[in-house]
Amino acid sequence: MAWESHDGEPxxxxxxxxxxxxxxxxxxSLGSVAMVFMGGVGSRVLARTCHDVLGDxxxxxxxxxGTIAAEAQESARAWCDSRGIELLLPDFDNxxxxxxxxxxxxxxxxxxxALFSELQIIARARGLGYVxxxxxxxxxxxxxxxLRAATDLNVKSxxxxxxxxxxxxxxxxxxxxxxxxxxxxxxxxxAQVERGEGVTPDRLARVEFARALVASLGLAGxxxxxxxxxxxxxLVRAARTEAGAATAARIHADGGLRRELVRGxxxxxxxxxxxxxxxxxxxxxxxxxxxxxxxxx
Numbered sequence: 001m002a003w004e005s006h007d008g009e010p011x012x013x014x015x016x017x018x019x020x021x022x023x024x025x026x027x028x029s030l031g032s033v034a035m036v037f038m039g040g041v042g043s044r045v046l047a048r049t050c051h052d053v054l055g056d057x058x059x060x061x062x063x064x065x066g067t068i069a070a071e072a073q074e075s076a077r078a079w080c081d082s083r084g085i086e087l088l089l090p091d092f093d094n095x096x097x098x099x100x101x102x103x104x105x106x107x108x109x110x111x112x113x114a115l116f117s118e119l120q121i122i123a124r125a126r127g128l129g130y131v132x133x134x135x136x137x138x139x140x141x142x143x144x145x146x147l148r149a150a151t152d153l154n155v156k157s158x159x160x161x162x163x164x165x166x167x168x169x170x171x172x173x174x175x176x177x178x179x180x181x182x183x184x185x186x187x188x189x190x191a192q193v194e195r196g197e198g199v200t201p202d203r204l205a206r207v208e209f210a211r212a213l214v215a216s217l218g219l220a221g222x223x224x225x226x227x228x229x230x231x232x233x234x235l236v237r238a239a240r241t242e243a244g245a246a247t248a249a250r251i252h253a254d255g256g257l258r259r260e261l262v263r264g265x266x267x268x269x270x271x272x273x274x275x276x277x278x279x280x281x282x283x284x285x286x287x288x289x290x291x292x293x294x295x296x297x
Contacts, residue, residue: 016171022162023172024053030156032057033132034123036115037087038187039076041180042134042159045172049158050132051085059126060085061119063092067111067190067204069211092118100190101199106145107190113149120153131155138165184221184239185211194227203232206268210234213264217257221247224265231271236261238277248277 027033027050035050037043037060050058062076073089080087095101097114112133119131133150136159140146150157159169170180186192190199192207203226210224221244225235238244251258262273 016168019162019164019168020172023049023158026158026161027053030130032128033130034119034126034128035060036119036133037062037076039072040182041173042136042169044178045169046134046159047085048176059088061088061122063115064089065091066094067188067199069187069189069208072187088122090118103190103193103195103197103199105195109145109148116149116153116155133157135160136165136169137163181241184244185223192225197228209268210265217261219247229272234265234270234273236273236275251277
């Protein structure tokens, strides 16, 4: 079934208010939930709503291990602690899920099925009625397969159920005093490994070290993906946000910073670094220190 967002026109506060009431009513009808918390805008909006409506009859669950970035655990804990939301951090080695490490198009479907199965166990152990997850209507419209695991396991998708798409979710985040921008770094490290390239512990470690390097240089809104090329290539891209645009401008303007970033990534074992940051100087740095105009990947 194809789903579409019904967020209404920009600034349509009446429609947004109606959908927020629908969301609260639907969550109330569930009675109690174990909620997948992945740290994005949808997770934050749904967690705030579930906690406000259900109180201690909800628990947030953020998986740890496998392809999940290490810093996501501390970030999830800090956010939930500051809002009085109970958080569980179960071990979840999704690399053991058959077929997931092959990194084909069904990788996320395999992961979601395994994760939802784990949360069903947690929900039953805690006496909670349902598992809920934060996909919105736009995400499901773009990738209908997101619903497959949820449907198979009777997992609820409240944001999608009431027709909230990305724009409406961001507007609700603002209303709740939450940051409406998605994280520039995905919680799943496998999302930074090009499809078809096997997901291995070595590649995940390389991507995670690259994230740490970017953070140490103060480069907000920048992510590094591992892609195919002449060897394993570090593709550096800026998020389409104010922070990403500002950082891309810094890298373009500061040759020393650009060289430090490239040298650091080469030092992690990447064979080449591609900077894909919009207008400005482009670098294609190789292991021998040479540089030419960067190909666009």
